[in-house]
Amino acid sequence: MELQQLAFVKQYFRAKRQVYLDHNATTAVSGHVLRTMHRVLKHRYGNPSSLYKIARQSAEIIEQARRDAAAAMHAAPHEVYFTGCATESNNAVLKSVSRHFHPGKTRIVSTPIEHPSVTSTLDFLTTQGITVEYCPVDSHGRVDPADIEKLIDDRTFLVCCMLANNETGTVQDIAAITAAAHRRGALVLSDCVQAFGKIPVDVHALGVDYASFSAHKLHGPKGVGALYVRSGGPFTPLLHGGHQEDGMRAGTESIHNIAGFGAACQRIDRLLSRTERTGRLKSRLIGRLRKIKPDCVINSPEEDCLPNTLSVTFPDVSNAELMAALDYHGVAVSAGSACSTQEKRPSHVLKAIGLSDKAAQETIRISLGSDTTGGDIRYAAKVLGEYMDGRLPFVNTMTLSQLNESVLFDRQTYILDVRPQFMRKLLKSLPNSHEASFVSIEKYVHHIPRDKHILVVCQRGNLSHIVAYYLKSKGFPWVTNLRGGICGWDTRCGDLYERFAGRDITALQPA
Numbered sequence: 001m002e003l004q005q006l007a008f009v010k011q012y013f014r015a016k017r018q019v020y021l022d023h024n025a026t027t028a029v030s031g032h033v034l035r036t037m038h039r040v041l042k043h044r045y046g047n048p049s050s051l052y053k054i055a056r057q058s059a060e061i062i063e064q065a066r067r068d069a070a071a072a073m074h075a076a077p078h079e080v081y082f083t084g085c086a087t088e089s090n091n092a093v094l095k096s097v098s099r100h101f102h103p104g105k106t107r108i109v110s111t112p113i114e115h116p117s118v119t120s121t122l123d124f125l126t127t128q129g130i131t132v133e134y135c136p137v138d139s140h141g142r143v144d145p146a147d148i149e150k151l152i153d154d155r156t157f158l159v160c161c162m163l164a165n166n167e168t169g170t171v172q173d174i175a176a177i178t179a180a181a182h183r184r185g186a187l188v189l190s191d192c193v194q195a196f197g198k199i200p201v202d203v204h205a206l207g208v209d210y211a212s213f214s215a216h217k218l219h220g221p222k223g224v225g226a227l228y229v230r231s232g233g234p235f236t237p238l239l240h241g242g243h244q245e246d247g248m249r250a251g252t253e254s255i256h257n258i259a260g261f262g263a264a265c266q267r268i269d270r271l272l273s274r275t276e277r278t279g280r281l282k283s284r285l286i287g288r289l290r291k292i293k294p295d296c297v298i299n300s301p302e303e304d305c306l307p308n309t310l311s312v313t314f315p316d317v318s319n320a321e322l323m324a325a326l327d328y329h330g331v332a333v334s335a336g337s338a339c340s341t342q343e344k345r346p347s348h349v350l351k352a353i354g355l356s357d358k359a360a361q362e363t364i365r366i367s368l369g370s371d372t373t374g375g376d377i378r379y380a381a382k383v384l385g386e387y388m389d390g391r392l393p394f395v396n397t398m399t400l401s402q403l404n405e406s407v408l409f410d411r412q413t414y415i416l417d418v419r420p421q422f423m424r425k426l427l428k429s430l431p432n433s434h435e436a437s438f439v440s441i442e443k444y445v446h447h448i449p450r451d452k453h454i455l456v457v458c459q460r461g462n463l464s465h466i467v468a469y470y471l472k473s474k475g476f477p478w479v480t481n482l483r484g485g486i487c488g489w490d491t492r493c494g495d496l497y498e499r500f501a502g503r504d505i506t507a508l509q510p511a
C-alpha cells in the first residue's frame, strides 16, 4: 500500500475510534442485562400487585432481583428496597430519618465531598431546622473517623459519608466511621453507588444502617436504584400511594428495570474479578501521563482508591478545551462528575481537597471500565500527548475582551447559541444569534452556512467548545468558540449586554 493510502486508512480508523473512559458517569448495559430485560418486557407484563398467575410471575421476578441484589451487597433480601435511582434513595433516607428524629435531635454530620443528591438534600434540610456539620477531608479526600467522632454530639442523629468518591475514587473507612457513630448513638447512611461492582461491598460488615445503590454504574439500566435499610432502622416512605415494596416505596414497580438491576448483580463477581487488571491499566496510564506532562498532579490517592478512577490536574491546560479535543478524537472523559460538567462553579469535591478554582478547571476525571483494554489506554494517552504537544488541530478561541460591536454585527459572522432551553431563560444571548440545542446539534447542521465565520457560544464556553470541534469535523472551515460564554458576556461585557442582549434571535428548526 502506498504511504499516502496508509495514512488515509490510519486517519479513517482513528476518526472512527471510540474510547469510553467515563464509567463513573454511567456504564453500557451488558448483554446479560439486556437479554433479561427484553424477556421481562416481552413476557412479564402482569402487575405484581394483582393476584392471578401472570401477576405472580411478575412479583417473582422482583423477588428474584431482590435476592440477587441482596447477595451482591451481603444484605438480607428483606432489607433491600428498589427505588427510581440512587438520588431517590439518598433523598428518602435523609428526609425520612430527619423527620423521625426532629425536633428531639437536630444534627447531621457529613463530608464536603458527597454527591449532589446528598449535598442538595442536606441544603434543603437546613431550611427545615436541621444543622449540618461537615467534617474536613485531606488532600486526597480522606475523612479521618476520629474527626467525625469529634463532631458527633448528643443532638446528632445521623452520619452521612459515601463509601467511595465519584470524582477522586477515594475509599473511606466506613466500618470505623460506623463504629464511631454507633458509639455516640448516631445512625449511618453510606452512599455506595460508586463502590458497588468496583470493590467488594458488604453492608453488614460495614455496619451501616442505610446504603444507596444505582444499577447504571454496574452495567444495569438507568432509572432504578436500591436502598438498604438495616432491619429495624427507622424509615418512613418518601412517596405515598400503594403498598408496593412492603409499603416503603409506592408506585407500580418498573419490573424490567428491577430485573435488569438483579441481572447486573448476578454478574458482580465477574466485575470484581477484573478490578486487579483495571488497576494495572490505571497505573500504566498514570505512568504515561507523567511522561507526557511531568508537572501533572494525581489527585486520587495511591491506596484506598477505586481501581478504575483517576483524577488528574494538568497545570495551565483548560479541562473544557482538553475534553473537547479528546471528544473530537473519540475519547470520552469528564471534568469532575457528570453532574458538574455543565455547572458554573468548579467541582465542590476538588475544592474540598484543596484545589484552587484554577486547578479545579484544569482537572479531568478518567474512569476505566471492566472492558477497557491496553489499546484504549495507549490511544487515549497518545491523543492527550499530541494535544499537549500542540500537534492536534485546535479550535479558535475568542476571549471576552475581543468581543465588540464589530464582531456582534459583522455580516460574515454567524453566531450559534447551543445552550439547552432552560439555560436560555437564565441569561440573554448575543444579538443576531441562532439557537440550536447542543444535544441534537446534528439536526441543525444543514442550517449553518459554510461560507461564514461560525462563533459558537454556550453558558460557560464548555459545551460550545465540543460543538466547535464537531463542526470542524464536519468540514466547516472557520469555527471559533467564545471562551467564558454567556456568563462572561453578562458579567464582563455589561455595557454591550445592556444594549444588545437578546436582540434579533432566530430559533433554528431541527431537520
Ligand code: PLP
Pocket: 024, 025, 084, 085, 086, 087, 088, 115, 117, 162, 164, 165, 166, 191, 193, 194, 213, 214, 215, 223, 224, 225
Ligand atoms: N451517588 C453517587 C456517588 C453517584 O456517583 C451518583 C451518580 O453519578 C449518584 C449518587 C446518583 O445516582 P443516580 O443516577 O442513580 O441517581
